[in-house]
Amino acid sequence: MTARLELTIQSIEAARRQLSLPVCDVADLSFTRLALERLADALRRVPCVVVMGEVNSGKTSVANRLIASSVLPAAVIANTAIPVRLHYATSVSVAMLTADDRRVIDPLDPVLDLEDFNVEAIEVGLPEPRLKSFDLIDTPSKGDLTALADESDILIWCTNATRAWTETERRKVMEFPARFRRSSVLVATHADALSAEECDRVLERLNEATADLFSTVVLVSAAEDVLPPLQVAGHASPQIAALQARLDFLISRFSNRRARVGEQLLRRVARMSLKTLPEIDANSANQQANRECELAHALLSRLANYTALHRRVA
Numbered sequence: 107m108t109a110r111l112e113l114t115i116q117s118i119e120a121a122r123r124q125l126s127l128p129v130c131d132v133a134d135l136s137f138t139r140l141a142l143e144r145l146a147d148a149l150r151r152v153p154c155v156v157v158m159g160e161v162n163s164g165k166t167s168v169a170n171r172l173i174a175s176s177v178l179p180a181a182v183i184a185n186t187a188i189p190v191r192l193h194y195a196t197s198v199s200v201a202m203l204t205a206d207d208r209r210v211i212d213p214l215d216p217v218l219d220l221e222d223f224n225v226e227a228i229e230v231g232l233p234e235p236r237l238k239s240f241d242l243i244d245t246p247s248k249g250d251l252t253a254l255a256d257e258s259d260i261l262i263w264c265t266n267a268t269r270a271w272t273e274t275e276r277r278k279v280m281e282f283p284a285r286f287r288r289s290s291v292l293v294a295t296h297a298d299a300l301s302a303e304e305c306d307r308v309l310e311r312l313n314e315a316t317a318d319l320f321s322t323v324v325l326v327s328a329a330e331d332v333l334p335p336l337q338v339a340g341h342a343s344p345q346i347a348a349l350q351a352r353l354d355f356l357i358s359r360f361s362n363r364r365a366r367v368g369e370q371l372l373r374r375v376a377r378m379s380l381k382t383l384p385e386i387d388a389n390s391a392n393q394q395a396n397r398e399c400e401l402a403h404a405l406l407s408r409l410a411n412y413t414a415l416h417r418r419v420a
């Protein structure tokens with residue numbers, strides 16, 4: 107999360123707390139308190155990165171390289187053809203999602219057959235620091251993935267560099283939401299199967315052929331056993347480091363965009379709320395109600411012009 111987004115969330119939470127204090131307890135502002143709470147919740151959601159591509163294009167390998175370690179509980183997800191969503195958690199957790207249920211399961215259960223339960227997706231929580239800034243979905247190559255694409259913010263499309271980028275791939279990617287064109291990476295895997303000259307040629311061809319669809323093309327060796335030994339100690343190869351850096355850039359651009367939208371919504375909520383505040387009646391016997399209104403008015407007026415770049419509302 108960028109500093110700008112964090113500051114806006116803190117400011118929203120501070121404003122909501124203040125509007126809930128007895129000194130600011132104006133009944134007409136119950137909508138405002140709820141709106142501020144919802145806005146902070148929405149802004150706190152990390153972006154969702156979805157990894158897609160044709161069969162055996164290296165999706166799972168790339169997903170594992172995007173987080174520092176391959177810690178997927180293979181006993182649970184082996185031989186399945188369903189999306190796996192990774193998210194940050196302080197300890198490993200696994201849940202199965204069916205059409206109408208979410209069931210937490212033991213990640214070490216070796217006998218669980220997911221087909222018995224009509225499982226549609228798996229959610230895995232991992233204590234993996236990189237997952238603090240994004241959720242990651244590894245997808246099967248078959249099935250309708252439009253719903254997953256719709257709920258995702260950043261697309262990683264994998265293609266095998268030895269036969270990269272077919273007409274079928276282009277057609278599939280063109281079906282995805284247009285917003286991906288600024289926040290997607292084409293990852294050509296199996297770079298280790300090509301000579302240095304071939305790598306240059308493939309990169310040049312992919313850059314030319316896909317400039318309208320992806321923000322970047324990256325060539326990588328994604329399989330665990332072709333990584334240099336240092337990777338085991340947690341150091342990414344230069345190719346993987348370049349891919350991670352590109353993803354970090356897209357995530358931070360996403361957060362900045364979300365921060366700007368969040369600031370706009372905050373100003374709008376404050377302006378609408380100002381209109382619902384009761385008039386201050388100087389002759390009223392209820393001076394306490396007047397003071398509450400004045401305080402709420404002052405706070406909402408500051409929020410109505412809020413921008414994280416200039417001020418902190420506390």
Ligand SMILES: Nc1nc2c(ncn2[C@@H]2O[C@H](COP(=O)(O)OP(=O)(O)OP(=O)(O)O)[C@@H](O)[C@H]2O)c(=O)[nH]1
Nearest residue numbers: 161162163164165166167247295296297327328329
């Ligand atoms: N040599 C080499 N092998 C790779 C590379 N990336 C993936 N592989 C291998 O290719 C095979 C398929 O890789 P996966 O990561 O499972 O591919 P996938 O797209 O997830 O496959 P599906 O989910 O079955 O569609 C595995 O044996 C990987 O080890 C790579 O960059 N180089």
Ligand SMILES: [Mg+2]
Nearest residue numbers: 165166245246
């Ligand atoms: Mg896979």
